[in-house]
Amino acid sequence: MKAIEQRIDRLDKVDKPYQQKAIKITLPESSQMKQGNTVIRANKLSAQVGKRTLFSDVTFSLKSGGKIALIGKNASGKTTFLRQIMHANEAITRGDKVKIGYFDQQLKQVDLTKTLWENIKEVSIHDDQMNRDCLGSLQFVPDDLPKSTTVLSGGERVKLALAMILLSDANVLILDEPTNYLDINAMKALEELIAGYSGTVLFVSHDRTFVRRVATHILALENEEITLFEGSYADWENSKKASISRGEEDNLLIEMEMSAIAAKLMEPRLTASEKAELEQRYQEIVAKRK
């Protein structure tokens, strides 16, 4: 009996994830920006690679608190645009209090000589309860905390890097494809964390469900232009339907589905049959493109 109790006790300690609850990550007043204040302004921003223009004369203002999805075809220049915003140049003005946090697949912020918990403690401006709640919502269990980050899977490192950026003192998060390598539960958790986050988030994701659920604004990179749309992805799709011809709309949706499949094909845990199915679907879509 004692042995069973001990096992139950251990199971409780080891395997039970932290209690999952809706989390609101609120920045301290010192780094909060007033709702509606301009966070980033671009004035005639342009980018070229070699002789090719990716976009030119882009002008817009992003307001505090928005969750802005940058959408566009593969290789249209989304990462280039995000990097410009991060590094700033003469065409970009940032609000006084803006502190940018940048996430991409390189996961440079994760220190591989440290444990998961040490990485969090290094950057978090929140108390340990919030740190644990955030990690718990991303399905980490208490036993993961002292683990060396070298033993974490690719998906776990992505989740750690996202937790680090969300808990840091940055108030404008730039997330380049945060949903790659995330399973469906982690993706849902990230949706909720971003929704409950008080700062501004500018992100690229090939997952349309994620974009549909998270975005309050859309920055659309098309035909070498970037346009800010004040509304959700569903609103944007509807406005597109109203303004473009059926053929153009079909091609745009096909291109976006192709991007989504290409991103899924990068998932390392795909089985051979899932991969074959996705490849077949990709070929079917390519054939539909006019």
Ligand SMILES: Nc1ncnc2c1ncn2[C@@H]1O[C@H](COP(=O)(O)OP(=O)(O)OP(=O)(O)O)[C@@H](O)[C@H]1O
């Ligand atoms: N340093 C560079 N030198 C040469 N070409 C580059 C460089 N950086 C980007 N490019 C090219 O510029 C184009 C836009 O790249 P970018 O990564 O910004 O696109 P993207 O929209 O983020 O693409 P994806 O959706 O595939 O991630 C691509 O054709 C890319 O090959």
